[in-house]
Amino acid sequence: MITLGDLYNVLSALVPLYFVIFLAYAAVRWWKLFTAEQCAGINRFVAMFAVPLLNFEFISRIDLSKMDLPFISADTLSKILVLVALFAWARMSPKGSLEWCITLFSLCTLPNTLLMGIPLLKAMYGDEQESLMTQVVVLQGMIWYTMLIFLYEYRAASNAIAQRFRESSVKSVCSEARNVGKEEAAHVVIACNSEDLGAQMGACSRDEDNKKAEKKLGYGEVGAAKKYVEKSTMPSGTIGFILRMVWYKLMKNPNFYASVGGLCWALASSRWNIKKPMIMENSVTILSNCALGVAMFSLGNFMALQPKFIACGNKMAAYGMFIRFIVGPAIMALASLVVGIGGKELKVSIIQAALPQAVVPFVFAREYDVHPEELSTVVMFGMIVSLPVTILYYVFLEL
Amino acid sequence: MITLGDLYNVLSALVPLYFVIFLAYAAVRWWKLFTAEQCAGINRFVAMFAVPLLNFEFISRIDLSKMDLPFISADTLSKILVLVALFAWARMSPKGSLEWCITLFSLCTLPNTLLMGIPLLKAMYGDEQESLMTQVVVLQGMIWYTMLIFLYEYRAASNAIAQRFRESSVKSVCSEARNVGKEEAAHVVIACNSEDLGAQMGACSRDEDNKKAEKKLGYGEVGAAKKYVEKSTMPSGTIGFILRMVWYKLMKNPNFYASVGGLCWALASSRWNIKKPMIMENSVTILSNCALGVAMFSLGNFMALQPKFIACGNKMAAYGMFIRFIVGPAIMALASLVVGIGGKELKVSIIQAALPQAVVPFVFAREYDVHPEELSTVVMFGMIVSLPVTILYYVFLEL
Numbered sequence: 001m002i003t004l005g006d007l008y009n010v011l012s013a014l015v016p017l018y019f020v021i022f023l024a025y026a027a028v029r030w031w032k033l034f035t036a037e038q039c040a041g042i043n044r045f046v047a048m049f050a051v052p053l054l055n056f057e058f059i060s061r062i063d064l065s066k067m068d069l070p071f072i073s074a075d076t077l078s079k080i081l082v083l084v085a086l087f088a089w090a091r092m093s094p095k096g097s098l099e100w101c102i103t104l105f106s107l108c109t110l111p112n113t114l115l116m117g118i119p120l121l122k123a124m125y126g127d128e129q130e131s132l133m134t135q136v137v138v139l140q141g142m143i144w145y146t147m148l149i150f151l152y153e154y155r156a157a158s159n160a161i162a163q164r165f166r167e168s169s170v171k172s173v174c175s176e177a178r179n180v181g182k183e184e185a186a187h188v189v190i191a192c193n194s195e196d197l198g199a200q201m202g203a204c205s206r207d208e209d210n211k212k213a214e215k216k217l218g219y220g221e222v223g224a225a226k227k228y229v230e231k232s233t234m235p236s237g238t239i240g241f242i243l244r245m246v247w248y249k250l251m252k253n254p255n256f257y258a259s260v261g262g263l264c265w266a267l268a269s270s271r272w273n274i275k276k277p278m279i280m281e282n283s284v285t286i287l288s289n290c291a292l293g294v295a296m297f298s299l300g301n302f303m304a305l306q307p308k309f310i311a312c313g314n315k316m317a318a319y320g321m322f323i324r325f326i327v328g329p330a331i332m333a334l335a336s337l338v339v340g341i342g343g344k345e346l347k348v349s350i351i352q353a354a355l356p357q358a359v360v361p362f363v364f365a366r367e368y369d370v371h372p373e374e375l376s377t378v379v380m381f382g383m384i385v386s387l388p389v390t391i392l393y394y395v396f397l398e399l
Numbered sequence: 400m401i402t403l404g405d406l407y408n409v410l411s412a413l414v415p416l417y418f419v420i421f422l423a424y425a426a427v428r429w430w431k432l433f434t435a436e437q438c439a440g441i442n443r444f445v446a447m448f449a450v451p452l453l454n455f456e457f458i459s460r461i462d463l464s465k466m467d468l469p470f471i472s473a474d475t476l477s478k479i480l481v482l483v484a485l486f487a488w489a490r491m492s493p494k495g496s497l498e499w500c501i502t503l504f505s506l507c508t509l510p511n512t513l514l515m516g517i518p519l520l521k522a523m524y525g526d527e528q529e530s531l532m533t534q535v536v537v538l539q540g541m542i543w544y545t546m547l548i549f550l551y552e553y554r555a556a557s558n559a560i561a562q563r564f565r566e567s568s569v570k571s572v573c574s575e576a577r578n579v580g581k582e583e584a585a586h587v588v589i590a591c592n593s594e595d596l597g598a599q600m601g602a603c604s605r606d607e608d609n610k611k612a613e614k615k616l617g618y619g620e621v622g623a624a625k626k627y628v629e630k631s632t633m634p635s636g637t638i639g640f641i642l643r644m645v646w647y648k649l650m651k652n653p654n655f656y657a658s659v660g661g662l663c664w665a666l667a668s669s670r671w672n673i674k675k676p677m678i679m680e681n682s683v684t685i686l687s688n689c690a691l692g693v694a695m696f697s698l699g700n701f702m703a704l705q706p707k708f709i710a711c712g713n714k715m716a717a718y719g720m721f722i723r724f725i726v727g728p729a730i731m732a733l734a735s736l737v738v739g740i741g742g743k744e745l746k747v748s749i750i751q752a753a754l755p756q757a758v759v760p761f762v763f764a765r766e767y768d769v770h771p772e773e774l775s776t777v778v779m780f781g782m783i784v785s786l787p788v789t790i791l792y793y794v795f796l797e798l
């Protein structure tokens with residue numbers, strides 16, 4: 001049963017987040033305390049230091065022998081289902097892109113289990129849910145955030161390589177494109193993509209160019225032209241080279257070390273029953289304690305830098321909410337039934353999937369500049385609507 | 400008595416700080432993750448958000464009726480003594496400057512009582528010292544940090560105004576300076592000061608120019624010329640205008656509101672026996688928890704941006720240490736004797752004054768760009784030497 005006290009506890013966790021978002025928004029929008037570059041620096045601090053240390057803290061504490069295998073399997077299966085469906089879509093549809101695969105994967109499968117899941121699910125189904133939720137949080141940090149970073153780096157590396165090939169063969173592609181009657185689209189795509197690396201300014205102008213092209217030619221045609229150009233310029237056999245680049249980048253990412261190191265520590269500590277010395281514990285928590293606050297600060301900063309308050313537009317925001325609160329739980333329900341989960345655990349798995357959007361995927365999306373406006377909007381407004389949505393799910397599932 | 404366990408506790412608080420400094424240093428120096436502007440942004444986040452909220456948290460918890468008046472009086476008297484001496488020096492000596500008044504005040508009177516004082520003094524003289532140390536921390540946050548910001552803003556405002564007057568009368572000053580034979584010095588001073596506002600780059604080149612001039616003319620002569628130019632250009636009666644500018648700036652500084660708000664809450668809560676609701680408590684701690692970690696991160700960033708590892712040079716570092724560990728405690732001993740404190744409390748007051756440098760004054764010095772290299776060096780190396788120094792004091796006082 002949810003009591004008023006439980007609701008107050010959840011609000012006590014939620015309201016401070018909005019307080020921080022408000023401070024950060026005001027600091028940039030009205031008080032002009034931070035430049036855009038400084039905001040990017042604050043976000044990088046979260047992505048590269050606070051989040052990895054927080055992940056390490058959680059992963060290193062898990063006892064692998066006490067995992068709830070059916071529940072974890074359902075969670076993993078649902079994420080794999082979503083990934084397979086998205087990659088199939090990216091391959092087959094002209095609208096498909098790796099960027100949207102990553103963003104839709106985040107929206108569909110990565111809820112805020114740590115902050116919202118633990119208090120809400122405990123209130124709804126009892127204290128024993130905390131351990132279940134912690135397991136989901138650990139897997140999220142260990143496997144799925146690493147996977148997210150892998151996909152972001154894969155995208156960056158393949159863009160960088162495609163870019164190099166494209167530059168050397170722009171002319172031949174143009175003449176080929178003229179032959180198949182897609183000259184204009186190809187021109188736009190090439191011009192846009194040549195500004196691809198490094199600067200955010202470039203990204204903005206590229207987006208505008210793409211939008212113009214989309215208006216003229218229709219979204220599908222631009223997609224087709226893009227694919228056409230990619231096929232014409234990317235020689236086969238580069239995938240190995242791209243993967244090596246990604247590996248090199250992962251080797252430099254603290255999130256990777258946090259996952260591996262956390263897992264090693266968890267295994268060692270349960271095997272030999274050792275505890276972290278206080279010096280080590282404090283060295284981790286001194287920065288991991290900052291993760292949530294500074295991540296919300298970065299979210300507020302980012303919103304203040306956007307021209308519109310709902311940065312991705314109303315339509316995209318609605319789609320995002322639909323995916324987060326309807327599609328995600330539906331796929332999770334399906335996966336749970338496939339694995340054979342029923343009763344209370346089925347309910348828990350569905351409600352856990354219907355929590356608001358996790359904050360870390362926004363931090364990564366901003367760091368890699370892939371649809372941060374979509375994720376920031378869903379995090380920000382998702383938290384507001386999540387409380388009634390989750391309670392509706394609860395009541396509906398109790399019927 | 401200090402046990403090995405006590406030392407381990409102190410090391411458990413110290414080592415994580417060096418871990419964060421190392422990460423931040425590496426992030427800028429070797430991994431090139433942050434630009435200089437981004438580092439300044441991270442520091443501003445600490446100065447404008449994390450530190451004020453931490454101060455609010457501490458100040459709002461104090462019970463004014465339970466303050467130890469003699470101890471607090473000695474602490475206050477020592478700080479006033481230092482301020483008076485420094486201002487007298489600034490007025491009378493040609494080497495004196497408001498900048499060095501502020502920096503020397505920080506070095507001499509603001510120890511790291513929160514982080515180092517509480518565990519060390521508890522270990523040395525028993526648990527009842529925690530309340531005494533907390534009172535010092537609260538006054539430091541409420542009165543002395545506000546005072547520090549007042550002085551920094553006063554300096555900024557008077558520089559800005561002097562700058563405006565100077566620009567309009569450079570020519571007449573030059574001809575006057577020629578008459579008194581100080582032409583070259585005046586030229587250098589004017590040229591340097593005309594780059595005074597905004598950019599850090601400007602500050603660097605100004606420092607270099609000043610150093611060149613000092614080499615040519617001797618430190619005293621440049622100081623005299625500076626004073627001469629200031630007198631020639633600053634009309635009397637601007638002090639009221641400067642104070643109004645400072646007030647306006649203070650009214651925009653969150654540290655000011657944290658002090659006033661914290662005090663109001665402390666008074667109200669002890670008067671009507673009310674406690675902070677959890678939503679309010681969490682809204683403060685979500686960012687105040689970050690203060691220490693991100694402040695150390697900013698320190699590491701700053702050190703990595705300096706050309707030398709000991710940013711202010713060996714000589715200045717040694718002077719800084721001398722002031723921190725010898726002059727500061729000596730003045731505190733004097734003030735304690737004047738107030739009439741003896742016995743154990745005298746020892747506590749002296750050792751408390753011999754703790755390493757507080758971190759917040761570095762954050763402010765970097766924000767206002769007044770000798771951050773001096774403060775960063777004393778914080779960084781002061782923490783290393785502080786442990787033997789404090790124990791030496793302890794043993795010496797026990798004789």
